[in-house]
Amino acid sequence: MITLTPLDEAALARLLEAAVAGADPLEVMPPVDGPPGWTPTRREAFLAFHRARSLNPATAVERTWVIDADGTAVGAARLEPHGDAVEAGIWLSRDARGRGIGKQVTALLLAEARKSGAARFIASTTAGNHGARALLSGTGAALTAEGDEVAAELRLGGAAAAGRE
Template identity: 45%
Template sequence: MVAQVVDLRRVNQDSLEDLLAVAVADAAPDEVMPPVAGPPGWTAGRQEAFRDWHRARYGGLAGPLRESTFTIRYDGAVVGSARLALRDGDDVLETGMWLGRSHRGRGIGTAALRLLLAEAARAGARAVVADTKTHNTAALGALRRNGATLIAGHGTAEIHAELSPPSSAPTANQ
């Protein structure tokens, strides 16, 4: 169990630079954002694309992209990001997350996913889905510990997870 407190906070202008700093210092671009053309690494253009991607989601689930992003905080410090996005109408949400490499393997992802499921319940979701790969054992563990049904892709390394939001759970900070 995580000894320190894990919480989620909606990404906003005040937290965006902290999130980017964690990404640059402790993750590869392809782990934390959609692909961007150009040379590898955290170029100035890729950092600006990271900011733009998160700013476009400030409107949350009710915004034009129908997606919310959150900072994952561990013992008060930003250590990664998580998201919820509306899919398949208004009652299925997709989730995904990343943690800086130095924060993996501590149960933070499991705790953050539990908080995301609570957010999904408050949003009225009947289900939450996630996609990962068979080699991502940390994600698979967090999904299993939160009660996911895992469905393997036929002949691929793809895993589709389906989760049910709880009827009541802790609240993420806005």
């Protein structure tokens, strides 16, 4: 069963394990200088990244969830408010890809986005990311390409869309 667990320190430790075991650092966080791979510096940067973006109320900009498959962390999902929109993001560890998990997580994220009252669900990916593009078109979102960037937008008809705050 696929569930979303709100990020906390315990979930973050599990998430780092999943990232180290099955993802490239560049797939899951901004670039960090130094030799390739999951160096101690990069592991620390991964923790600092999520603490700053989600866990520390003074600096948080997004909600993050650990994606659990039958209780094991296999990736992360996030929603970041931008005005009347929420931007979604997902990554899965390699073993978890291509098994329909992304589709289930996208549905769960959409439900959270609707609950938040956002008017629009947005996401961006790259032209070569066929999995992400398929997930986004599957929601009914409109995809527009500009160079290598692909932007997706789906109107949700939430409270903000109806002019109710």
